[in-house]
Amino acid sequence: MAVRVLLIDDDVRLHELLATYLDQNGIHVTVASDGAKGLAALDGNVFDAVLLDVMMPGMDGLEVCKRIRQKSTIPVIMLTAKGDETDRVVGLELGADDYIPKPFSPRELLARMRAVLRRAKPDAIAERLVVGDVAIDTQTREVLVGGKRADLTGIEFDILLALARRAGRVVPREALLSEAGRSDVTVAERTVDVHISHLRQKLGDDPKSPRTIKTVRGVGYVLTKDAP
Numbered sequence: 036m037a038v039r040v041l042l043i044d045d046d047v048r049l050h051e052l053l054a055t056y057l058d059q060n061g062i063h064v065t066v067a068s069d070g071a072k073g074l075a076a077l078d079g080n081v082f083d084a085v086l087l088d089v090m091m092p093g094m095d096g097l098e099v100c101k102r103i104r105q106k107s108t109i110p111v112i113m114l115t116a117k118g119d120e121t122d123r124v125v126g127l128e129l130g131a132d133d134y135i136p137k138p139f140s141p142r143e144l145l146a147r148m149r150a151v152l153r154r155a156k157p158d159a160i161a162e163r164l165v166v167g168d169v170a171i172d173t174q175t176r177e178v179l180v181g182g183k184r185a186d187l188t189g190i191e192f193d194i195l196l197a198l199a200r201r202a203g204r205v206v207p208r209e210a211l212l213s214e215a216g217r218s219d220v221t222v223a224e225r226t227v228d229v230h231i232s233h234l235r236q237k238l239g240d241d242p243k244s245p246r247t248i249k250t251v252r253g254v255g256y257v258l259t260k261d262a263p
Contacts, residue, residue: 038152039081040064042087043073043099044114051085061200062148070094074102082109084148084155089115089126096123104130110147110155114139134137166202166258167247169238171195185237192228195238198248198258207255231256 036060042053046069054064065080067073069091077085085103089096100111113126116137123134132151135144163172170179176192178185187195197208208227231248236239238246249257 038083039065040084040148041065041073041076041080042086043070043091044086044097045069045091046088053141053144055116057145059201060145060197062102062145070096070099073099074114076110077103077107077109084110084111084112086144087131087147089113097129100126100129100131101169110151112144112151154219159252164196164199164202164261166199168259169195169199169247171199180238187234187237191230191234191237194227195234195258198256202258203260205251205255205257211255217245227256 040057040062042050044050044066044071047068048063049169050066054066057064058168065082068074069093073085076082087096087099087103090130092200096115098112100113103109104109110132111130112135113123113131113151114135115126132155133147135147146158163173168181171177171192173196178187178192178195194211197211211227225245231250232242235242235245235248238247248260252256
């Protein structure tokens with residue numbers, strides 16, 4: 036089941052950016068354009084976390100955070116264009132779990148949100164994906180191929196997970212490491228190709244005629260849904 040996140044922010048461009056990026060990473064985003072709508076959404080729905088902008092017209096994010104904490108322990112990550120330390124301290128004192136200044140990269144937000152969820156709701160980010168004979172457990176970071184464990188490096192696991200979440204669809208080379216949530220790797224075409232080559236070996240894929248991870252020449256890679 037996808038993680039459900041409520042984004043309370045009046046920036047339409049941010050809505051579109053985060054909804055697209057987070058959806059590709061197994062997170063469903065519901066948008067509320069102001070504090071009152073956000074509180075109403077929380078009353079009528081179940082979410083795993085809240086992304087909350089500080090600077091909004093009408094009721095600001097600090098007041099919204101205060102009201103959320105009066106009746107819920109849901110993880111709250113504050114977003115703000117301000118670099119004012121006072122706002123950060125007040126937000127955290129009101130019960131926010133983390134604080135990210137704008138501008139930020141979606142990749143950083145995803146990593147910080149997953150860290151918050153691991154601490155607060157470890158079951159929320161648990162996910163098991165099965166594509167052909169490849170089974171992936173995101174909580175234990177275990178990969179089984181035909182029932183046998185495959186020992187992957189951290190980056191290999193993240194790339195495989197990014198491919199599995201879009202199984203049957205092509206993931207461009209230049210997007211693959213980004214979608215895997217890696218900010219510590221220099222993205223280059225050769226870098227991706229090397230990791231894919233290692234993945235194929237560990238998944239038992241034929242390097243001369245791969246059936247599990249196929250190359251789409253000039254574009255990227257696809258994890259086939261009907262792989263044996």
